[in-house]
Amino acid sequence: MSAETAGxxxxxxxxxxxxxxxxxxxxxxxxxxxxxxxxxxxxxFDLSQPTIxxxxxxxxxxxxxxxxxxxxxxxxxxxxxxxxxxCALLGSVAR
Amino acid sequence: MSAETAGxxxxxxxxxxxxxxxxxxxxxxxxxxxxxxxxxxxxxFDLSQPTIxxxxxxxxxxxxxxxxxxxxxxxxxxxxxxxxxxCALLGSVAR
DNA sequence: CCATGGCATCGACATCTGTCAATATAGACG
DNA sequence: CGTCTATATTGACAGATGTCGATGCCATGG
Numbered sequence: 001m002s003a004e005t006a007g008x009x010x011x012x013x014x015x016x017x018x019x020x021x022x023x024x025x026x027x028x029x030x031x032x033x034x035x036x037x038x039x040x041x042x043x044x045f046d047l048s049q050p051t052i053x054x055x056x057x058x059x060x061x062x063x064x065x066x067x068x069x070x071x072x073x074x075x076x077x078x079x080x081x082x083x084x085x086x087c088a089l090l091g092s093v094a095r
Numbered sequence: 096m097s098a099e100t101a102g103x104x105x106x107x108x109x110x111x112x113x114x115x116x117x118x119x120x121x122x123x124x125x126x127x128x129x130x131x132x133x134x135x136x137x138x139x140f141d142l143s144q145p146t147i148x149x150x151x152x153x154x155x156x157x158x159x160x161x162x163x164x165x166x167x168x169x170x171x172x173x174x175x176x177x178x179x180x181x182c183a184l185l186g187s188v189a190r
Numbered sequence: 191c192c193a194t195g196g197c198a199t200c201g202a203c204a205t206c207t208g209t210c211a212a213t214a215t216a217g218a219c220g
Numbered sequence: 221c222g223t224c225t226a227t228a229t230t231g232a233c234a235g236a237t238g239t240c241g242a243t244g245c246c247a248t249g250g
Contacts (some may be wrong), residue, residue: 003118094179
């Protein structure tokens with residue numbers, strides 16, 4: 001793997017490398033339509049609302065979730081393609 | 096994904112979430128027999144020998160590489176199965 | 191127009207992380 | 221034994237990270 005590739009992939013892995021963010025992404029992806037409202041996500045954790053907001057921002061900035069505001073609510077949607085690309089890259093290292 | 100699963104996978108992802116360690120693992124895995132001597136790895140980076148040793152330790156403690164000493168040299172071998180399991184888990188989230 | 195509720199941002203704090211120079215350890219070979 | 225040579229450990233330091241309370245922003249409803 002080139003240094004450039006590694007430098008590009010590492011931030012995405014870093015965004016995933018947290019138990020809270022892993023569960024957040026999993027929760028979002030397992031929702032119907034692959035998107036979830038922040039209000040639902042807040043209730044799933046014993047963490048403050050700003051902390052969840054922070055983790056969602058990290059996932060978003062890594063390109064792992066899309067963000068869309070509809071009325072008062074904000075929905076985050078999982079980027080399955082990004083996850084699949086990452087998976088393919090790891091698979092190529094394993095093989 | 097359960098909190099326990101997330102808590103178990105996150106440390107492995109954290110070990111992977113560094114450009115140097117990604118390239119290290121990739122280098123090790125791409126070697127014949129899937130293992131590489133530390134002396135080869137040191138030369139591939141513009142980093143001090145202790146720093147490389149530190150990163151290898153992180154990879155080893157995460158279970159991503161095996162360590163075997165043969166004479167004066169130490170060889171690290173990629174755990175392809177662990178990488179494959181991780182890949183499968185990410186794939187299940189994406190799907 | 192003001193109050194409320196959902197979400198983001200800020201500031202602060204303790205902890206963790208990546209890096210290096212210095213030093214230790216441990217085989218191999220005179 | 222003494223001295224290389226290869227690798228690991230230690231100590232130190234700057235910068236990043238996860239968390240919270242307080243606060244700000246923005247739609248919606250009275």
